[in-house]
Amino acid sequence: xxxxxxxxxxxxxxxxEGLANPTQDPLEMPNICFxxxxxxxxxxxxxxxxxxxxxxxxxLATSLAGMLSxxxxxxxxxxxxxxxxxxxxxKQ
Numbered sequence: 001x002x003x004x005x006x007x008x009x010x011x012x013x014x015x016x017e018g019l020a021n022p023t024q025d026p027l028e029m030p031n032i033c034f035x036x037x038x039x040x041x042x043x044x045x046x047x048x049x050x051x052x053x054x055x056x057x058x059x060l061a062t063s064l065a066g067m068l069s070x071x072x073x074x075x076x077x078x079x080x081x082x083x084x085x086x087x088x089x090x091k092q
Contacts, residue, residue, distance in 0.1 A: 011040045026056045 015030055026032055033046060034057065052058050083090060 011038075014044075 013030070014033060017031060019029060019031065033044075035055075037046075053062055080090075
């Protein structure tokens with residue numbers, strides 16, 4: 001199940017067969033599983049292909065980390081504007 005990533009409620013069938021279109025979205029690939037995947041029925045053997053920042057989750061984390069400082073800055077700016085409208089002075 002990829003439910004941690006996709007939010008699906010029901011298990012999705014996976015198989016070891018090759019891909020017709022290997023460039024498709026990793027979340028849609030029928031022969032790929034991610035960290036935390038569970039086998040609901042049957043047996044499974046998996047091979048680790050990439051780790052860390054090279055994984056799909058790792059690349060998402062890297063892109064989100066780059067946006068984090070921007071999000072914090074925008075939220076701090078909004079808070080400062082809100083406080084200034086209320087004529088509140090914040091000292092450090």
